[in-house]
Amino acid sequence: MEPIQEYEEETALELPAEPMRLNMGPAHPAMHGTIRMILDLDGEIIKEVDVQPGYLHRGFEKSCERGTWAQVYPYADRLNYVSPMLNNVGFSLAVEKLLEIEVPERCKIYRVILGELARITDHLTCNGAMAMELGAFTPFLWCIKVRDWIWDILEQETGARMTHSFGRIGGMAKPPTDQLKTTVRDILPQIDKLMAETEGTLVRNRIFIDRLQGVGVLSKELALSIGVTGPMLRGCGIDYDVRKANPYSGYETYDFEIPIGHDGDTYDRFMVRMEEIRQSCRILEQAIERLPDHGPINVDDPRIILPSKTDVYETIEGTIAHFKLVMEGVKPPPGAVYSYTEGGNGELGFYIVSDGSGTPYRVRCRPPCFINLMAAAPMIRGGMIADIVPTFGSVNMIGGECDR
Amino acid sequence: MSQKVLARLKARFGEAILAAESFRGDDEALVAPDNWLAAARYLRDDAECAMNHFIDLTIVDYPEREPATPRFDVLLFVRSLGKNHRVRLKTRVRDGEGVDTLTGLWEGANWTEREAYDMFGVKFLGHPDLRRILMYEEFVGYPLRKDYPIGKTQPLIPYREVAPSKLAPFGADEGQPYGRIDWLARMAGRNLQVSPAIGVQQGQRPALSVDTEDLAQPRKPNGN
Numbered sequence: 001m002e003p004i005q006e007y008e009e010e011t012a013l014e015l016p017a018e019p020m021r022l023n024m025g026p027a028h029p030a031m032h033g034t035i036r037m038i039l040d041l042d043g044e045i046i047k048e049v050d051v052q053p054g055y056l057h058r059g060f061e062k063s064c065e066r067g068t069w070a071q072v073y074p075y076a077d078r079l080n081y082v083s084p085m086l087n088n089v090g091f092s093l094a095v096e097k098l099l100e101i102e103v104p105e106r107c108k109i110y111r112v113i114l115g116e117l118a119r120i121t122d123h124l125t126c127n128g129a130m131a132m133e134l135g136a137f138t139p140f141l142w143c144i145k146v147r148d149w150i151w152d153i154l155e156q157e158t159g160a161r162m163t164h165s166f167g168r169i170g171g172m173a174k175p176p177t178d179q180l181k182t183t184v185r186d187i188l189p190q191i192d193k194l195m196a197e198t199e200g201t202l203v204r205n206r207i208f209i210d211r212l213q214g215v216g217v218l219s220k221e222l223a224l225s226i227g228v229t230g231p232m233l234r235g236c237g238i239d240y241d242v243r244k245a246n247p248y249s250g251y252e253t254y255d256f257e258i259p260i261g262h263d264g265d266t267y268d269r270f271m272v273r274m275e276e277i278r279q280s281c282r283i284l285e286q287a288i289e290r291l292p293d294h295g296p297i298n299v300d301d302p303r304i305i306l307p308s309k310t311d312v313y314e315t316i317e318g319t320i321a322h323f324k325l326v327m328e329g330v331k332p333p334p335g336a337v338y339s340y341t342e343g344g345n346g347e348l349g350f351y352i353v354s355d356g357s358g359t360p361y362r363v364r365c366r367p368p369c370f371i372n373l374m375a376a377a378p379m380i381r382g383g384m385i386a387d388i389v390p391t392f393g394s395v396n397m398i399g400g401e402c403d404r
Numbered sequence: 405m406s407q408k409v410l411a412r413l414k415a416r417f418g419e420a421i422l423a424a425e426s427f428r429g430d431d432e433a434l435v436a437p438d439n440w441l442a443a444a445r446y447l448r449d450d451a452e453c454a455m456n457h458f459i460d461l462t463i464v465d466y467p468e469r470e471p472a473t474p475r476f477d478v479l480l481f482v483r484s485l486g487k488n489h490r491v492r493l494k495t496r497v498r499d500g501e502g503v504d505t506l507t508g509l510w511e512g513a514n515w516t517e518r519e520a521y522d523m524f525g526v527k528f529l530g531h532p533d534l535r536r537i538l539m540y541e542e543f544v545g546y547p548l549r550k551d552y553p554i555g556k557t558q559p560l561i562p563y564r565e566v567a568p569s570k571l572a573p574f575g576a577d578e579g580q581p582y583g584r585i586d587w588l589a590r591m592a593g594r595n596l597q598v599s600p601a602i603g604v605q606q607g608q609r610p611a612l613s614v615d616t617e618d619l620a621q622p623r624k625p626n627g628n
Contacts, residue, residue, distance in 0.1 A: 054538035061523075062547060062554055097428055224485060227458035227512030238485065240457075245488055336464075337428045338481060338492065351479070353464055366460040366481070374515050403538055 033399025060404035068329025083118035088167030094339035094350035122344030130393035171298030212267035216391030230346025235261035235269035329358030455482035458512035502527035523548035
């Protein structure tokens with residue numbers, strides 16, 4: 001046997017030292033939606049990352065300029081497609097701000113109920129997917145089971161599970177069904193049970209904590225400078241929630257709290273979302289108590305709301321109003337407004353410009369995911385590849401909203 | 405909104421604030437492109453404005469205003485975390501002119517300016533990495549401009565030229581494997597229900613990509 005020293009000479013084999021470029025491409029199981037990341041790696045450590053969104057760009061803003069204001073709703077649904085009701089409500093509020101109308105009280109409560117249900121589905125999806133990618137497949141299925149029950153409620157109300165286009169300018173498409181109160185009251189204890197089970201499985205699990213705590217840390221100053229909002233910002237410790245800071249739709253009358261984190265790491269974001277599900281359930285309990293069984297859902301204005309079918313078929317005014325609303329659309333006065341609500345991922349804003357005709361001139365969606373995604377690169381840099389998975393999962397990048 | 409921010413801007417910049425209005429509760433101030441960076445910096449650094457939370461940066465295109473007024477409205481949306489107030493800052497640029505980047509003030513301007521450049525073609529001077537973000541690099545043109553036609557596609561791999569009769573069936577016949585099903589013929593006993601490949605093999609039907617008259621000719625490659 002030759003002595004070992006022979007292998008310590010200068011001419012011995014050397015391992016390559018320049019960073020390796022790896023493409024974590026758009027079609028990747030851990031890249032929710034479609035995001036491409038070009039990573040420069042030194043072993044497992046990420047030296048540099050270039051996050052490239054845009055693979056789901058469908059031209060939302062350009063498509064809105066083709067039809068009428070009411071024809072934006074199917075597009076708006078498909079923005080943040082895990083919580084479409086929040087997008088619908090956000091857009092309705094924007095046009096209503098421009099028109100200076102306010103919807104009846106019953107509609108506000110109904111919007112809160114459906115909106116909070118959508119928010120719960122959003123957070124369930126995010127947390128469940130994040131857990132699954134770390135290897136915890138069972139809590140993911142529990143979350144999806146409950147999400148499916150919530151989608152059953154939405155199907156009962158709107159007719160569709162996910163992209164239901166239920167919002168309308170000046171109200172909602174249909175009034176609440178008679179079963180809404182019972183089904184929501186039945187599902188709240190199911191959500192509590194799920195929360196207890198999931199937390200019992202994950203939150204104090206050694207592996208889960210090791211993979212999430214201290215990983216993907218985002219500082220407050222950087223978060224504010226980037227414009228991060230939503231659970232990501234609240235995970236850093238800043239208590240900004242549009243529902244509390246600039247309430248809309250009656251949120252100031254509900255009793256709920258804003259969970260915030262300490263360190264800005266992935267574990268905090270996970271826990272903020274878990275706690276927000278509980279707070280949403282709290283709001284749902286209060287809203288269901290308050291929802292009146294009778295009363296108008298829509299604003300009483302024939303220039304904005306379609307007349308009832310009996311009026312359309314039996315009166316000439318109804319026919320004409322229906323015709324003009326469908327062919328020409330609602331005509332908000334010329335001007336531009338920016339209206340913002342708390343979407344599933346943060347401040348979902350719509351900057352709409354109207355030129356007085358029935359066609360939108362510009363519908364800009366301020367996408368919380370796109371702006372939150374800017375924080376992904378600083379959070380990932382310096383970590384390992386395996387850290388990308390939970391960090392990126394906690395950003396909750398929904399492709400439809402990021403790229404529009 | 406309280407309009408306090410507009411008042412502070414007017415006090416600081418005077419004539420440089422070309423317009424300041426509040427519409428439906430939104431405060432908006434218009435500046436010339438030369439004052440864009442200074443006004444934005446004042447909004448962030450002034451203790452009373454304290455706009456430390458970046459919200460959005462976007463562009464609206466008004467081509468009919470030309471040549472009297474520049475066509476692009478560049479809009480900055482910012483808010484203050486501590487004071488909970490907001491403002492919109494606006495400036496106007498023409499096609500080909502650039503406007504200063506705000507990435508030095510707020511990190512959020514990085515991707516939002518890239519998207520504005522991608523969609524409208526307005527250059528942000530001094531941006532560290534101004535390239536397309538939503539569209540692919542080979543894309544030509546700026547899609548959100550009003551003069552970009554909505555139906556125009558720029559496929560990287562050109563679409564095949566196919567005669568309409570040979571396109572996949574839509575409507576009631578959709579989902580059928582290849583050609584249109586001739587129900588009358590099928591019910592009359594001809595052209596039995598076999599998969600198209602077997603039908604071709606057994607001589608019951610010609611291959612769909614070639615007309616029977618062209619069987620003698622060599623098949624031309626797609627697109628020619």
